[in-house]
Amino acid sequence: MPHIPLPEGVPGPRGPMLFRPETAEPMSEMAEVLMRGPSTLTLAERELIGMYVSAQNDCRYCQTIHGAVAAHHLGATEEQELLVQQIKCDPSTAPISPKLKALLKIAGHVQQGGKHVTAEDTVQAREQGATDLEIHDTVLIAANFCMMNRYVDGLATWTPDDPDFYRQRAANLAQHGYTGSASRS
């Protein structure tokens, strides 16, 4: 049960965001810019960074929904869902680009704390072709999920169990984004 009375049947952060629309507005705008705005990182890469950080923070709602959105962007097959699981377990051995591996390493260090990110982490990312903007966005996506995960779990929001719920919602988010009315359903 949530720590404060929230609208019923609304999963994850959407419950407290309906409770407090004044803070929901900038939070939604930020998610939209970071996760879906113009970027040289693909939509799938950004969702995978969000999923990975959420898994490290042990936030079941965020890691499941953003894993499902990533799988949706990658092609929505069972194979892509397995790839997402593989990345969650160990990005270093998953069949993904060296650049994405380097960015996930930075994201994992941000999750532990800002000071855990080393100059060597960013050198490695640059060697794999990452730009300053991509490194910036990776740090900020990871930091943003450290906020969202704490918001979701710190208020003990509702987390559905049915995997199909996440698949359907992911398709909706992939199509309509984080600011539209669909994201509040």
Next chain:
Amino acid sequence: MPHITLPEGLPGITGPFAFRPETAKPMRALAEFLLRGPNTLSSADRELIATYTSSQNDCHFCQTSHGAAAAHHLGGPSELASNFALIAEIKRDFESAPISAKLKALLNIAGHVQQGGKRVTSDDIARARSEGATDTEIHDTVLIAAAFCMYNRYVDGLATWAPQEQEAYIPMGARMAHQGYVAAHVQNPAPTPEEVIA
């Protein structure tokens, strides 16, 4: 040295804000509403929650600048020294600091949010309610603490530059307290050299 090339001379978060204005806009708006928007929690209390969380995250820029903002909200220039002493005491051990039982209960929640969302317990919430905290105040405490877990990681994860000495943060804290996080900082994000020296 910052991990990426940032505009020089802009302290802490204002460097990456200038580097990426698209994300700075909602981040500033969130800070403005959370710390200065209409609320039954005073701005001083909200800045103290931000300061305490930043201190637990060991973020020098955020704990010192928001500590200075809290000090300005708590009183005029003649009271700054005693306000800074109180803030140092809260950071060290808020349970024994001379603050309200309600603020202690909210700082207890914020400290648990900093450790991880699941660390917040029903007992933490019950304690805050028994000291008079409302649902919105509990919500805002959780979100301020969560938001500073983001801002702190943004500032340190990019290894931004920041002044070390507390004096540099006094004019910055006054601007944060009285002009806010949206308009004032866009126009004047950095302290002038005179302010840094002062």
